[in-house]
Amino acid sequence: MVIVKVGMKMRAEWSPAQYLKFEDHRTRPAADLLSRVPGADILSAVDIGCGPGNSTELLTTRFPEAHIVGMDSSGNMIEAARQRLPAAEFETGDIETWDPRTPQQLLFANAVLQWVPNHQRLFPRLMSFVADGGSLAVQMPDNLDEPTHVSMRQAASDARWQERLALADSERAAIETAATYYEILKPHCRRVDIWRTTYFHPLQGLEGIVEWFKSTGLLPYLSRLDRHEKESYLAVYRGLLAEHYAEAPDGTVLLPFPRLFIVATK
Ligand SMILES: C[S@@+](CC[C@H](N)C(=O)[O-])C[C@H]1O[C@@H](n2cnc3c(N)ncnc32)[C@H](O)[C@@H]1O
Numbered sequence: 001m002v003i004v005k006v007g008m009k010m011r012a013e014w015s016p017a018q019y020l021k022f023e024d025h026r027t028r029p030a031a032d033l034l035s036r037v038p039g040a041d042i043l044s045a046v047d048i049g050c051g052p053g054n055s056t057e058l059l060t061t062r063f064p065e066a067h068i069v070g071m072d073s074s075g076n077m078i079e080a081a082r083q084r085l086p087a088a089e090f091e092t093g094d095i096e097t098w099d100p101r102t103p104q105q106l107l108f109a110n111a112v113l114q115w116v117p118n119h120q121r122l123f124p125r126l127m128s129f130v131a132d133g134g135s136l137a138v139q140m141p142d143n144l145d146e147p148t149h150v151s152m153r154q155a156a157s158d159a160r161w162q163e164r165l166a167l168a169d170s171e172r173a174a175i176e177t178a179a180t181y182y183e184i185l186k187p188h189c190r191r192v193d194i195w196r197t198t199y200f201h202p203l204q205g206l207e208g209i210v211e212w213f214k215s216t217g218l219l220p221y222l223s224r225l226d227r228h229e230k231e232s233y234l235a236v237y238r239g240l241l242a243e244h245y246a247e248a249p250d251g252t253v254l255l256p257f258p259r260l261f262i263v264a265t266k
Pocket residue numbers: 014026027030048049050051052053054055071072073074077093094095096109110111112115116216
């Protein structure tokens with residue numbers, strides 16, 4: 001795994017293959033989010049944080065007439081997205097500085113804005129890029145207090161790597177409450193639809209949980225460790241997970257995964 005320096009910030013390099021090991025599970029919230037986006041006649045949309053194009057593909061299927069652009073800060077993800085959808089348009093960019101130049105009828109952000117700080121400023125800024133009648137549609141994991149993530153932070157406090165992992169927690173900011181998003185967005189919208197869903201993903205043992213988060217939540221930790229330390233960190237992490245998640249007789253572990261959804265329409 002490679003660490004990429006972006007200004008003062010360290011960002012781990014995303015792996016499309018690891019991410020897509022759980023493609024069905026990961027794309028389901030994107031489909032649920034899209035099902036609540038109003039309007040059949042959308043002609044312009046950007047999938048921000050498009051990843052390997054799984055969420056972009058949903059947009060191209062629902063709006064075949066639209067000009068759809070996928071954007072992402074990861075070159076690996078953009079490359080995978082281009083291979084998946086050769087007819088669609090993709091670009092690299094950073095949401096913190098990105099500007100679509102023309103107002104869009106849909107900004108779709110599935111499982112990405114949790115990686116971008118300062119939502120008090122970010123959400124009104126994204127809304128300013130939405131055309132009248134259009135929508136900003138957002139889904140973010142709401143799992144920082146789940147044992148999966150508490151255990152990541154606990155494992156990071158091990159003296160062997162505590163100093164190097166001190167900044168890992170801050171790569172993903174805590175999201176705001178539903179009431180705060182409503183307050184931020186309402187002055188800019190005629191309708192703000194917010195809901196929260198907990199999915200229960202049947203995974204193959206505790207190792208399934210580790211594999212799931214290797215491509216997302218564990219990235220800020222693992223990318224700061226060498227190969228041997230990674231194995232040691234994951235051994236500590238597995239031990240902590242075992243205190244919270246029970247394997248069924250067939251080896252399955254049910255992973256509860258809460259997510260917050262927002263569709264804000266101008
Ligand atoms: C969990 S994936 C989501 C992929 C896809 N949208 C989906 O629905 O499965 C998050 C993506 O956000 C991208 N990302 C993270 N921070 C970003 C930023 N500041 N600007 C643009 N993309 C970013 C990552 O490179 C990664 O591809």
